[in-house]
Amino acid sequence: xxxxxxxxxxxxxxxxxxxxxxxxxxxxxxxxxxxxxxxxxxxxxxxxxxxxxxxxxxx
Amino acid sequence: xxxxxxxxxxxxxxxxxxxxxxxxxxxxxxxxxxxxxxxxxxxxxxxxxxxxxxxxxxxxxxxxxxxxxxxxxxxxxxxxxxxxxxxxxxxxxxxxxxxxxxxxxxxxxxxxxxxxxxxxxxxxxxxxxxxxxxxxxxxxxxxxxxxxxxxxxxxxxxxxxxxxxxxxxxxxxxxxxxxxxxxxxxxxxxxxxxxxxxxxxxxxxxxxxxxxxxxxxxxxxxxxxxxxxxxxxxxxxxxxxxxxxxxxxxxxxxxxxxxxxxxxxxxxxxxxxxxxxxxxxxxxxxxxxxxxxxxxxxxxxxxxxxxxxxxxxxxxxxxxxxxxxxxxxxxxxxxxxxxxxxxxxxxxxxxxxxxxxxxxxxxxxxxxxxxxxxxxxxxxxxxxxxxxxxxxxxxxxxxxxxxxxxxxxxxxxxxxxxxxxxxxxxxxxxxxxxxxxxxxxxxxxxxxxxxxxxxxxxxxxxxxxxxxxxxxxxxxxxxxxxxxxxxxxxxxxxxxxxxxxxxxxxxxxxxxxxxxxxxxxxxxxxxxxxxxxxxxxxxxxxxxxxxxxxxxxxxxxxxxxxxxxxxxxxxxxxxxxxxxxxxxxxxxxxxxxxxxxxxxxxxxxxxxxxxxxxxxxxxxxxxxxxxxxxxxxxxxxxxxxxxxxxxxxxxx
Numbered sequence: 001x002x003x004x005x006x007x008x009x010x011x012x013x014x015x016x017x018x019x020x021x022x023x024x025x026x027x028x029x030x031x032x033x034x035x036x037x038x039x040x041x042x043x044x045x046x047x048x049x050x051x052x053x054x055x056x057x058x059x
Numbered sequence: 060x061x062x063x064x065x066x067x068x069x070x071x072x073x074x075x076x077x078x079x080x081x082x083x084x085x086x087x088x089x090x091x092x093x094x095x096x097x098x099x100x101x102x103x104x105x106x107x108x109x110x111x112x113x114x115x116x117x118x119x120x121x122x123x124x125x126x127x128x129x130x131x132x133x134x135x136x137x138x139x140x141x142x143x144x145x146x147x148x149x150x151x152x153x154x155x156x157x158x159x160x161x162x163x164x165x166x167x168x169x170x171x172x173x174x175x176x177x178x179x180x181x182x183x184x185x186x187x188x189x190x191x192x193x194x195x196x197x198x199x200x201x202x203x204x205x206x207x208x209x210x211x212x213x214x215x216x217x218x219x220x221x222x223x224x225x226x227x228x229x230x231x232x233x234x235x236x237x238x239x240x241x242x243x244x245x246x247x248x249x250x251x252x253x254x255x256x257x258x259x260x261x262x263x264x265x266x267x268x269x270x271x272x273x274x275x276x277x278x279x280x281x282x283x284x285x286x287x288x289x290x291x292x293x294x295x296x297x298x299x300x301x302x303x304x305x306x307x308x309x310x311x312x313x314x315x316x317x318x319x320x321x322x323x324x325x326x327x328x329x330x331x332x333x334x335x336x337x338x339x340x341x342x343x344x345x346x347x348x349x350x351x352x353x354x355x356x357x358x359x360x361x362x363x364x365x366x367x368x369x370x371x372x373x374x375x376x377x378x379x380x381x382x383x384x385x386x387x388x389x390x391x392x393x394x395x396x397x398x399x400x401x402x403x404x405x406x407x408x409x410x411x412x413x414x415x416x417x418x419x420x421x422x423x424x425x426x427x428x429x430x431x432x433x434x435x436x437x438x439x440x441x442x443x444x445x446x447x448x449x450x451x452x453x454x455x456x457x458x459x460x461x462x463x464x465x466x467x468x469x470x471x472x473x474x475x476x477x478x479x480x481x482x483x484x485x486x487x488x489x490x491x492x493x494x495x496x497x498x499x500x501x502x503x504x505x506x507x508x509x510x511x512x513x514x515x516x517x518x519x520x521x522x523x524x525x526x527x528x529x530x531x532x533x534x535x536x537x538x539x540x541x542x543x544x545x546x547x548x549x550x551x552x553x554x555x556x557x558x559x560x561x562x563x564x565x566x567x568x569x570x571x572x573x574x575x576x577x578x579x580x581x582x583x584x585x586x587x588x589x590x591x592x593x594x595x596x597x598x599x600x601x602x603x604x605x606x607x608x609x610x611x612x613x614x615x616x617x618x619x620x621x622x623x624x625x626x627x628x629x630x631x632x633x634x635x636x637x638x639x640x641x642x643x644x645x646x647x648x649x650x651x652x653x654x655x656x657x658x659x660x661x662x663x664x665x666x667x668x669x670x671x672x673x674x675x676x677x678x679x680x681x682x683x684x685x686x687x688x689x690x691x692x693x694x695x696x697x698x699x700x701x702x703x704x705x706x707x708x709x710x711x
Contacts, residue, residue, distance in 0.1 A: 004243040004637055005365075014557045021553055025250070026237055028554075032246045034201070043257050051550035
């Protein structure tokens with residue numbers, strides 16, 4: 001199941017050149033799509049990962 | 060996505076019903092049934108399967124049990140009826156998913172209703188390699204939400220009543236919520252909420268991990284500077300010590316075989332001091348001797364006469380030739396009182412005269428005796444003094460002689476030493492070197508003390524620096540962590556701001572989009588455009604239809620116009636949701652007829668070109684207007700009939 005493309009487009013446009021910001025938000029969306037309740041550690045993991053440049057795969 | 064098969068087993072009036080939805084150019088499926096045949100329960104069965112509830116019951120409290128009541132009646136003690144509803148769908152990738160809910164029902168103790176147990180939903184999903192993967196519990200429910208989100212099911216499964224009253228029954232908040240859910244903005248809301256909480260947490264963590272590193276660094280630098288200074292002093296002392304020790308070794312070597320002039324001179328000085336002290340003492344002794352000598356000469360001159368005179372007095376005493384001592388006090392009292400103390404009679408002048416003469420004689424005699432005794436005592440004392448003076452004179456003389464001897468001895472020693480010193484070659488040079496060595500030795504002793512002091516200071520400073528360095532390292536580590544927190548917090552802040560902005564902009568954009576799409580659908584038909592010019596969805600989510608005259612016209616819409624407006628709105632939401640879910644509508648046209656029914660039927664059949672439409676109709680609804688429109692476009696046309704107390708689908 002995909003995220004509403006309008007939302008991704010909106011996020012992409014608001015994030016501008018900051019690709020890590022955009023990628024992080026998309027990851028959070030995919031996480032929320034799975035309807036997860038215990039979110040804190042996952043959110044922090046994504047924030048930590050993307051705040052410092054994303055994963056090697058992303059780079 | 061479309062529903063491909065539905066099977067009902069023992070669900071209400073359906074004991075065993077299975078229907079596979081065929082495909083065609085149009086995806087329209089009509090099921091016609093009279094009242095109580097099970098049209099609404101067909102819709103309820105899908106709701107029960109997916110959500111475990113039945114929203115299309117007229118009176119939920121007084122409704123019959125979910126299980127088929129005929130079978131339930133036949134149950135003996137301990138028996139139960141197994142109810143199962145299966146809904147199969149085919150997703151946009153052509154893969155199948157089967158939602159299967161089952162539950163066991165047994166008669167209730169009070170013979171009203173039924174007891175339910177073992178209610179569970181199982182989902183089987185076809186994988187791309189044709190395997191079927193089973194899901195249960197939360198995972199199964201997630202698969203329901205993926206295709207039929209529970210909180211917006213009213214835009215997939217509904218009835219004619221909702222079509223007619225949707226905008227009357229729904230508040231603007233409900234419209235907003237539905238739009239938010241459909242466009243998945245509610246997920247953005249969740250993300251905003253969670254990011255805000257994470258942001259707060261990061262703020263707290265950051266404030267906890269911000270040490271005063273600068274102060275610690277300043278203190279550490281201060282200690283290091285102090286250590287450098289002490290080390291410099293220490294090195295200087297060490298250097299001085301090395302030089303002094305070297306000089307001392309050289310001086311020791313040079314002075315090794317030389318005479319100790321210093322010691323000799325010191326001895327000379329000491330002897331001189333002693334002579335001086337002795338001379339002073341001798342002077343005092345001589346004064347004392349002279350004094351004794353004068354006294355001695357006087358006493359020596361009188362000695363023989365004093366002895367002779369004393370001997371004479373002693374002789375007179377021995378011979379009792381000295382008058383005895385008489386107490387003249389009694390005679391003096393008699394004379395003074397004129398009364399005899401013995402006979403107590405008055406004395407006459409004769410007697411008085413006699414007593415006076417006697418008293419005079421007695422006094423003279425006593426004076427002489429007393430004088431002699433005094434002389435005798437004085438003589439004894441003088442003779443004793445003489446003896447002492449003789450002894451003292453001799454002692455003092457001996458002492459003076461001893462002193463003279465010592466002074467002479469010291470003089471001799473001084474002369475000897477001075478002679479020795481004067482005869483030493485390079486005497487002044489050796490003397491200077493000895494003085495220099497003493498200065499160097501003093502310097503070594505002083506520097507040795509300072510060496511120890513500075514060494515202790517260095518050790519103490521090293522210890523303090525090690526502790527401060529440890530503190531600094533910890534603080535640095537904390538600051539590095541704080542730096543990480545700061546970056547993460549700023550990143551979270553950016554995420555939050557973008558998510559908030561995206562949310563507010565998307566809500567606004569979606570509102571306008573819903574408005575435009577609803578308008579597109581509603582005014583796509585000429586018969587609507589004749590009367591209405593616009594549709595608006597205000598910022599407060601109030602939907603309105605603008606009459607061609609410019610007046611607000613939602614209140615004057617006919618039943619079919621209202622239904623079409625609802626349908627337009629629902630289709631707009633379908634498009635926005637990106638969900639290709641089918642529409643299942645129970646009795647959609649029950650209050651329409653004539654041209655309105657034809658027009659509405661046309662709209663529904665047009666939709667079935669791109670979306671599966673399942674209509675549950677009464678025979679009254681399936682009239683010429685609707686039949687004429689749908690017949691050439693039908694994929695399914697079935698009657699719901701009752702056969703052996705069970706509803707079945709039959710061909711017309």
